[in-house]
Amino acid sequence: MDETSIIGDPRITLFGRLVEAYASLRQQLDDEMQQEVGLPLLWYGVLLHIGRSPEGVRPMSELTEATAFTSGGVTRLVDRMEAAGYVERRPCPTDRRVQYVGLTETGREILERGSEVHIRGIQEHMLDRLGPGEVEELDRLLYKLAH
Amino acid sequence: MDETSIIGDPRITLFGRLVEAYASLRQQLDDEMQQEVGLPLLWYGVLLHIGRSPEGVRPMSELTEATAFTSGGVTRLVDRMEAAGYVERRPCPTDRRVQYVGLTETGREILERGSEVHIRGIQEHMLDRLGPGEVEELDRLLYKLAH
């Protein structure tokens, strides 16, 4: 509406691109996960985070970091995932304030199935669209932005 | 926990990087916008979208695209922004089903102030962290992923 206004500044679009790419990929990967495994991508991320930890267990506090939720949000998320039978709370032997969260047998199974779908999605929607060397380049650039 | 499991696949991390970069930047830009202008980044995005359209007005339906919300979500979002005095609904002369959304005077002012903050944030958290040519490269790669 006003060509001389600051709102036309082209710098704004770089962040816009990041938002677009993120939103579009997230949408597709989430849809596929829901469709084929019946699991929200968020839940898959939590299962993966726990499943990848060497002790097979993570304290609630660390899930707040991983999810970027508040502690209250994680309490409720774990409540639901526990009710669904994917995870379980376990007491921490050295600090009774801490709640560990570990995978149930069902949780492990669905994490395995989810991972197949997730990897296929990433292959299809990300890796296959980039040329040789571009994957490493993108990874490097995104790393610089996040740290 | 199990080195032979599919969950260790390194391909998973590329999407993880995108999530990290997006979450980290979004957080910082949103904090700054809230702090300095008292505006959620989401609202800023809507004001910008409307402010950049040549007619100075956008139909609700287009805001659903821009925000990736459902139509009901946009109705409520615009309700709140209208109550805050930043936008106003205007009837569409050619189709009485359509609601146009336009900026109020206050909305224009805050969009202007928000843009200064937003551009400064992008400069600081994105452009300044990348080397020469890397901005164009990142933009190109993100574009490929989103389309």
Next chain:
DNA sequence: CGAAAGTACTTGACGTGTCAACTATTGACT
């Protein structure tokens, strides 16, 4: 023209996250 299908938006019921206050436990300092 008039009925039926389509489109734009709104609304009620509900799911899921935040915020701030609270409980329980631990660590630090005298």
Next chain:
DNA sequence: AGTCAATAGTTGACACGTCAAGTACTTTCG
């Protein structure tokens, strides 16, 4: 040891988005 600040997690009240049904208007087509 004994108090007091810090930390981990939960909870009630609330904010904000989705989903599906509803209203109003428009377009299509026999």
